[in-house]
Amino acid sequence: MKQILLIGCSLLVTLMVNAQQLTKAEEKNRAFTGAVATQKQYRVIYQMDSGDPKIIEKVLRNLNNALNDPRLKGKLQAELVAFSGGTDAYLKGSKYEATLKALVEKGVIIAQCANTLHERKIGRDAIYDFIGLVPSGNGELILRQTEGWPVIKP
Amino acid sequence: MKQILLIGCSLLVTLMVNAQQLTKAEEKNRAFTGAVATQKQYRVIYQMDSGDPKIIEKVLRNLNNALNDPRLKGKLQAELVAFSGGTDAYLKGSKYEATLKALVEKGVIIAQCANTLHERKIGRDAIYDFIGLVPSGNGELILRQTEGWPVIKP
Amino acid sequence: MKQILLIGCSLLVTLMVNAQQLTKAEEKNRAFTGAVATQKQYRVIYQMDSGDPKIIEKVLRNLNNALNDPRLKGKLQAELVAFSGGTDAYLKGSKYEATLKALVEKGVIIAQCANTLHERKIGRDAIYDFIGLVPSGNGELILRQTEGWPVIKP
Numbered sequence: 158m159k160q161i162l163l164i165g166c167s168l169l170v171t172l173m174v175n176a177q178q179l180t181k182a183e184e185k186n187r188a189f190t191g192a193v194a195t196q197k198q199y200r201v202i203y204q205m206d207s208g209d210p211k212i213i214e215k216v217l218r219n220l221n222n223a224l225n226d227p228r229l230k231g232k233l234q235a236e237l238v239a240f241s242g243g244t245d246a247y248l249k250g251s252k253y254e255a256t257l258k259a260l261v262e263k264g265v266i267i268a269q270c271a272n273t274l275h276e277r278k279i280g281r282d283a284i285y286d287f288i289g290l291v292p293s294g295n296g297e298l299i300l301r302q303t304e305g306w307p308v309i310k311p
Numbered sequence: 312m313k314q315i316l317l318i319g320c321s322l323l324v325t326l327m328v329n330a331q332q333l334t335k336a337e338e339k340n341r342a343f344t345g346a347v348a349t350q351k352q353y354r355v356i357y358q359m360d361s362g363d364p365k366i367i368e369k370v371l372r373n374l375n376n377a378l379n380d381p382r383l384k385g386k387l388q389a390e391l392v393a394f395s396g397g398t399d400a401y402l403k404g405s406k407y408e409a410t411l412k413a414l415v416e417k418g419v420i421i422a423q424c425a426n427t428l429h430e431r432k433i434g435r436d437a438i439y440d441f442i443g444l445v446p447s448g449n450g451e452l453i454l455r456q457t458e459g460w461p462v463i464k465p
Numbered sequence: 466m467k468q469i470l471l472i473g474c475s476l477l478v479t480l481m482v483n484a485q486q487l488t489k490a491e492e493k494n495r496a497f498t499g500a501v502a503t504q505k506q507y508r509v510i511y512q513m514d515s516g517d518p519k520i521i522e523k524v525l526r527n528l529n530n531a532l533n534d535p536r537l538k539g540k541l542q543a544e545l546v547a548f549s550g551g552t553d554a555y556l557k558g559s560k561y562e563a564t565l566k567a568l569v570e571k572g573v574i575i576a577q578c579a580n581t582l583h584e585r586k587i588g589r590d591a592i593y594d595f596i597g598l599v600p601s602g603n604g605e606l607i608l609r610q611t612e613g614w615p616v617i618k619p
Contacts, residue, residue, distance in 0.1 A: 178594065179594060179595055180569075180570065180595075182569050182570050182572070183566070183569055183594070183595035184595075186569045186574060186575055186595050186596070186597050187594060187595050187596065187597055188597065189574055189576055189597030189598075189599075190597065190598060190599065191576065191597075191598075191599030191600060191604070191605050191608070192599075192605055192608035192609055192612065193608070194608060196611065199607055199608070199611055200611075201607045204463075206369075206465065215514075215549060219548075219549075219603045220603075222578075222580050222601045222602075222603045222604070223601065223603040223604055223607055225601070226580075226600050226601040226603065226604030226607075227600050228600060228604050228608060229604050229607060229608075233607070240373075241369060241373075241465075258337070261334075261336050261337055261340045262334065262336050264336070266340060266343055267340055268343055268345065270376075272376050272380075286332065286333060286337070286341060287333055287334075287337035287338075287340050287341050288340070288341065289340050289341055289342065289343025289344065289345075290343075290344060290345075291343075291344065291345030291346075292345060292380050292381050292382060293376045293377065293379070293380040294376075295373045295374075295376045295377040295380065295463060296345070296376070296377055296380030296382050296383050297345050297346055298461065298463055299353055299355045299377055299380075299383060299387070299461050299463070300345070300346035300347070300348060300353070300382060300383075301346050301461075302461030302462075303350065303353055303354075303459070303461060304346065305611070307606065307607050307609075307610030307611060307616070308461070308462075308463075308610075308616075309512075309603060309606055309607070309616075310464055310618055311514065311549075358617075360523075360619065394527075395523060395527075395619075412491070415488075415490050415491055415494045416488065416490050418490070420494060420497055421494055422497055422499065424530075426530050426534075440486065440487055440491070440495060441487055441488075441491035441492075441494050441495050442494070442495065443494050443495055443496065443497030443498065443499075444497075444498060444499075445497075445498065445499030445500075446499060446534050446535050446536060447530045447531065447533070447534040448530075449527045449528075449530045449531040449534065449617060450499070450530070450531055450534030450536050450537050451499050451500055452615065452617055453507055453509045453531060453534075453537060453541070453615050453617070454499070454500035454501070454502060454507070454536060454537075455500050455615075456615030456616075457504065457507055457508075457613070457615060458500065462615070462616075462617075464618055
């Protein structure tokens, strides 16, 4: 009986100490659960401009995480624009074909910078047939942001 | 004659197969040609915060691509702000002097973060004389975005 | 006396040559001192998505620079959201505890992506107790930008 009381007391003390560790500002911050979605529709454009496979995979994972965020689910129009090294992800034979196709079927716009194709002497035939072409990836980012689309560079 | 027919048929089959490869969503995506410019004036601020020459060159190439995008040509007010390692591009003797000067002549604002100069003990004399100074590169990005300028970090 | 005159003349010539080196556009650019703050309140969300200590330190330094920019001082509501490798900064025992706590006391919102915790099998107990949780870091960036918050990825 004494032992149980002792354990109970020490637990209580531990809890109190833990609670006391947080200042008022810290408690308030801990309670933060994120911005609240109030609109019916959201938009986002993802910038994929690195050929590093880790970055390409991060972009695709990030984009899927955004589509699946409970606050945005079913409300998000997304676009993915590749330029510079990011073009690698769209080259026929890359390992991202299935992921990209799945995104297109979900209504995500998948676009390639025509400028990069020109600079790197890559023919349109060398990238997947289902990819759209924009004059420049940078111009696309500027136009979209001006239209109010958030941009994310993973 | 038979041979020509055979080749013709196989070409037709190939075309049909190729066409069938694309789903409706894929066809629609392939036809995408980018956001449309509807405004008379556009703005953008480029963030140059890495001393990696590959990144510096990418920033300058990206900025030029944006200025030359047929949708934005002659309509784009651009600013380039350097901080952190990006300051290297502005140091007298860097290989970017001609490119930077050409941008200034085109009306691009070229600015340096004063905070970085202070942190790295770099005198204003050590950077090109034609560079402007802003209190902090981060503050500049915040003010510009709040004013509606898109930001691009290459 | 002759010597003083000579030095004076050569100084004058040097100054004139220096002045002549700048074109009209360059003079104008040199005089640039940054965007002007006209609002009473500003907001910003920082993206911390890399576990590279150099990037984590850059994010924290950049955020502090923004808070201290004379144009924004006392007017800036900031949020810091970690996802992907950036989560490392929040792990108990990291060297950033004091810096993060100081930010919380200044009213900065410090948030972690719940998705990343799930993907990396990190319990909430493994990160500092004063951190807030958002469903996804990417969703948070999209919602904030849609609300008009600038985003900065250092």
